[in-house]
Amino acid sequence: MKRLTSIAVILLGALVLGGCAQQSLTGDTYSRREARQVQHVQYAVVDSVRPVVIEGRTDGVVGAGAGAIVGGVAGSTLGGGKGSTITSVLGAVAGGIAGQRIEEATSRRQGQELTLRMDNGELISVVQEVENNQFFRVGDRVRVLRSGATMRVTY
Incomplete structure (x- = not known):
């Protein structure tokens, strides 16, 4: 026994x-709290991409x-x-x-550090999880969604 x-x-x-x-922590995943919240949309071009590990x-x-x-x-x-x-x-x-x-x-997750050149000329960096092993590439045109301190990059 x-x-x-x-x-x-x-x-x-x-x-x-x-x-x-x-x-x-991907760009396509939202928490319940984030749903139906206003996000500010800007456009950018990927300047550089670097693989990183997001700690567990x-x-x-x-x-x-x-x-x-x-x-x-x-x-x-x-x-x-x-x-x-x-x-x-x-x-x-x-x-x-x-x-x-x-x-x-x-x-622990596979991530990517993206350096983005915003349409207004500003250079920013954001780290997010890689989804389905699909990395962004230098030169990709992307959307940058901001809500408070949260930022995500999508196509």
């Missing part, structure tokens, strides 16, 4: 970690929490008496660290 419970908790932890993916989430508690639970349960199945308590604590700590690292790795 204890083994079955451990397996169930490990599977549950894997499902929770699967939900750690961060919101998309490190501020989430889901990965660390799920990892700690899974590690604690897995650790509790080892040893007996006080040994079981010690392995539970060590398993929880190790699981929490591993869970946080898994969350960061699974939410």
Whole structure:
């Protein structure tokens, strides 16, 4: 029975970690909060493109929490008496660290740094996630959508 419970908790932890993916940072994805909001539209030409990596989430508690639970349960199945308590604590700590690292790795994204020459001559730079491995290219004519501090580049 204890083994079955451990397996169930490990599977549950894997499902929770699967939900750690961060919101998309592409130019074509909008949050519910951004829908139906006014955006200022400008046009530009892509001056340069550089591939970058957008770091994964490190501020989430889901990965660390799920990892700690899974590690604690897995650790509790080892040893007996006080040994079981010690392995539970060590398993929880190790699981929490591993869970946080898994969350960061699974939410890391391929991005691109775009330098844009706006129609008014201004030169700006913006970083956004690459969608379907489609990078913008130097010379592309693009739309720049701004709403508050949020900016996105689209065709």
